[in-house]
Amino acid sequence: MKLRDVFGGDFRQFGMIFALAALVLFFQVYTGGLVLTPVNMMNLLNGNAYVLVLAIGMVLVIIAGHIDLSVGSVAAFAGLVTALAMRDWGVPPWLAVLLCLATGVAIGAWQGFWVAHVGVPAFVVTLAGMMLFRGANQWLGESNTVPVPPLIQYLGGGYLPEVGPHTGYNNLTLLIGLAAILCVVAGALRARRSTLRLGGQVIPASALGIRLVLLSLVIACATYLYATGRPGTSLPMPGLVLFALVLLYTFIAGRTVFGRHVYAVGGNAQAALLSGVDTRRVNFMVIMNMSVLASLAGLMFVGRATASGPFDGMNWELDAISAVFIGGAAVSGGVGTVIGSVVGGLVMAVLNNGLQLMGVGADMTQVIKGLVLLMAVAFDVYNKSHGRPSIIGLILRGGKPAQAPGAERAKTPEPVEKPRRHGDRVQTVFWWGVAVVLAVALVLVFRAGGRKGSGLAGEKSEAGFAAGSMIGISLPQKSSENWVLAERLFKNGLKESGYRFEVQFANGGVPEQQNQIQAMLAKEAKVLVVGAIDGSQLGSQLRDAKGDGARIIAYDRLLLNTPDVDYYVAYDNFKVGELQGNALLEGIERRQGKPPWNIELFAGSPDDANSPVFFNGAMSVLEPRIKDGTLVVQSGQTTFAQAATPGWKAENAQKRMDTLLAGTYSKKELDGVLSPNDTLARAILTSVKAAGRDLPVVTGQDSEVESVKSILRGEQYATINKDTAALVEHAIVMVNDLQRGRIPEINDDRSYDNGVKIVPAYLLEPQIVTLDNIHQAYANDPTLHRIVNPGK
Numbered sequence: 001m002k003l004r005d006v007f008g009g010d011f012r013q014f015g016m017i018f019a020l021a022a023l024v025l026f027f028q029v030y031t032g033g034l035v036l037t038p039v040n041m042m043n044l045l046n047g048n049a050y051v052l053v054l055a056i057g058m059v060l061v062i063i064a065g066h067i068d069l070s071v072g073s074v075a076a077f078a079g080l081v082t083a084l085a086m087r088d089w090g091v092p093p094w095l096a097v098l099l100c101l102a103t104g105v106a107i108g109a110w111q112g113f114w115v116a117h118v119g120v121p122a123f124v125v126t127l128a129g130m131m132l133f134r135g136a137n138q139w140l141g142e143s144n145t146v147p148v149p150p151l152i153q154y155l156g157g158g159y160l161p162e163v164g165p166h167t168g169y170n171n172l173t174l175l176i177g178l179a180a181i182l183c184v185v186a187g188a189l190r191a192r193r194s195t196l197r198l199g200g201q202v203i204p205a206s207a208l209g210i211r212l213v214l215l216s217l218v219i220a221c222a223t224y225l226y227a228t229g230r231p232g233t234s235l236p237m238p239g240l241v242l243f244a245l246v247l248l249y250t251f252i253a254g255r256t257v258f259g260r261h262v263y264a265v266g267g268n269a270q271a272a273l274l275s276g277v278d279t280r281r282v283n284f285m286v287i288m289n290m291s292v293l294a295s296l297a298g299l300m301f302v303g304r305a306t307a308s309g310p311f312d313g314m315n316w317e318l319d320a321i322s323a324v325f326i327g328g329a330a331v332s333g334g335v336g337t338v339i340g341s342v343v344g345g346l347v348m349a350v351l352n353n354g355l356q357l358m359g360v361g362a363d364m365t366q367v368i369k370g371l372v373l374l375m376a377v378a379f380d381v382y383n384k385s386h387g388r389p390s391i392i393g394l395i396l397r398g399g400k401p402a403q404a405p406g407a408e409r410a411k412t413p414e415p416v417e418k419p420r421r422h423g424d425r426v427q428t429v430f431w432w433g434v435a436v437v438l439a440v441a442l443v444l445v446f447r448a449g450g451r452k453g454s455g456l457a458g459e460k461s462e463a464g465f466a467a468g469s470m471i472g473i474s475l476p477q478k479s480s481e482n483w484v485l486a487e488r489l490f491k492n493g494l495k496e497s498g499y500r501f502e503v504q505f506a507n508g509g510v511p512e513q514q515n516q517i518q519a520m521l522a523k524e525a526k527v528l529v530v531g532a533i534d535g536s537q538l539g540s541q542l543r544d545a546k547g548d549g550a551r552i553i554a555y556d557r558l559l560l561n562t563p564d565v566d567y568y569v570a571y572d573n574f575k576v577g578e579l580q581g582n583a584l585l586e587g588i589e590r591r592q593g594k595p596p597w598n599i600e601l602f603a604g605s606p607d608d609a610n611s612p613v614f615f616n617g618a619m620s621v622l623e624p625r626i627k628d629g630t631l632v633v634q635s636g637q638t639t640f641a642q643a644a645t646p647g648w649k650a651e652n653a654q655k656r657m658d659t660l661l662a663g664t665y666s667k668k669e670l671d672g673v674l675s676p677n678d679t680l681a682r683a684i685l686t687s688v689k690a691a692g693r694d695l696p697v698v699t700g701q702d703s704e705v706e707s708v709k710s711i712l713r714g715e716q717y718a719t720i721n722k723d724t725a726a727l728v729e730h731a732i733v734m735v736n737d738l739q740r741g742r743i744p745e746i747n748d749d750r751s752y753d754n755g756v757k758i759v760p761a762y763l764l765e766p767q768i769v770t771l772d773n774i775h776q777a778y779a780n781d782p783t784l785h786r787i788v789n790p791g792k
């Protein structure tokens, strides 16, 4: 028996599986054993299950020769509908789940109609769908975050209950693992028997035996890892949903008439039509199926995030499509497998996770993932063009040719054995295999001795922790200079204090931040300092952090709707708003002659917990003056939702300003603009300049270099000085207190209600800066001091 027999006739077919195994081993060694731990395995599944669910739908779409670009938007929309149904429309959770799936069916029917019955290319239909459902999502949700109840949270990140005798393991996980091994083995033996009965070709018994032993070993190890996490954890729910779907769709794709028709249509639609396949129905069904799975993915995501958010679903279609292509599907259709796509998705997931564990930043991770996608597909294309069978296209088909027209044929035939001699040998090898698996499992069990530690939340909370422990700093996107500065300051400060640390940005959005936090937990972070992209969407990760005994400090932005946050350190955000409101009024009074004055209002990103606080602070000053007619908002856009700037993006503020100037202010003067920060202030000024209009009084925040220069030039009127060094320093003081087992100092125990608790806070005083005080304000700031005093 040769190695190639074990792997189904062509050793190379298992390229991607080997790549996955090699990646896992590489990262396992490189990170000192952090990859194959219960915590990390749970992260991997929880954090990627929704993408893998999308990949399962996408592979059918791609096999049928289409593409679906709308899945991210559909997932986001369905997730939002579910969340709103429960929060605002009084729908009970179980019905909301059905409503979510029904939303998927309705959207799928809509898109399927255009593709299958009108003949519009799926690329165009789903591109339209991407915009349509993204817009509908923003409109319906008013760009807000909507929390979901515990049942949905359970679906997205919950664990199996503890049942049966106390074994030191999660018993249900053990049972599922055992059942999985039995299913795999029984399924393979049954398939083999029926092939033999029909006189088909099979691989040698010994090869099959080893293949099954290897598979069982992998399942046993995974089961072991999932069963031995901290008490209360197990194989997570999203994992269970995913496994069920993999089984179901492998069966549909490989064993049903519908599955064969999907391959046939993608391989050669004309031929399929001529041989009697209802191609319309096939096209309709794959598109419909994709939307239903997208809704399910959306539901799983909001469950994990504990809330639906305005930026859910961004770029998910790209993740799903990469998984499918890495998994061996052909761009031209007709080729691909469900398992291959899931493996492709896992390769990306492990790569992401491993790089995060190694502390590689989000930017480099993105670069590496792009290269891997290109290399994987190029390698496959190269092989095909040299007459070899597609390596990854054949993964797990055991070397058999694809079941349908259009699929490639394996060049190397399966090694053949005569039917009669097999039964016995397969069985012998199988039992040997079982013995080996059990032996290995037992060794693992005894060596590890079941679960470690009680892991009860709060148990360690009064005590400190070892000096030099791991501290995790999770920052949002680089949406203003202060975050970039904070990164450097945290690194220096924590290094000086002798900690191990990890500072990460989540430029890819909320899912990335969730995964980064989980990776920090896998590295046993004792304190997490979190500047959240969306303070409402980290509930599961914070719960896990607490469960692991970590302490959580919300940095600059409050963490909402969770009991799992210990402290908050920030500048007084309401005060920031008040100062901005006052500066706007003062500037207008000085510069713009007699009232009434026209102003417009801009607010920050709706998913940032700070944004409404800034806005309300400013409105506490401005509203009375709007009411008494001194100030007029000519556009009438006075609510937070109307004024919000998604993602704190300059381009969004600039576009809104362009529209206001071209419309509302085409014949009127604009005297002032409330801008929540400097990045947006400069975008607003750029828009005004481009329109060739007089500059209004514009506020800001953060003392960004370009804005300080703009104030010096007499353009931007004001900014806020929130010295990042002082904020970071104080966050590190809190970390040090926690390390020594001391209770950190706070100066506010009533203002920051996060929806579940009042978070004890340490607030720093923000300072307004205009041309009047610019020299004193930055006297101690090394960078800005030089800018306001050039030549000194």
Ligand code: BGC
Binding pocket: 478, 479, 480, 482, 556, 557, 604, 608, 610, 611, 648, 676, 677, 678, 701, 702
């Ligand atoms: C911070 C601001 C910053 C904004 C955009 C807010 O949470 O408090 O200082 O301008 O995020 O990054």
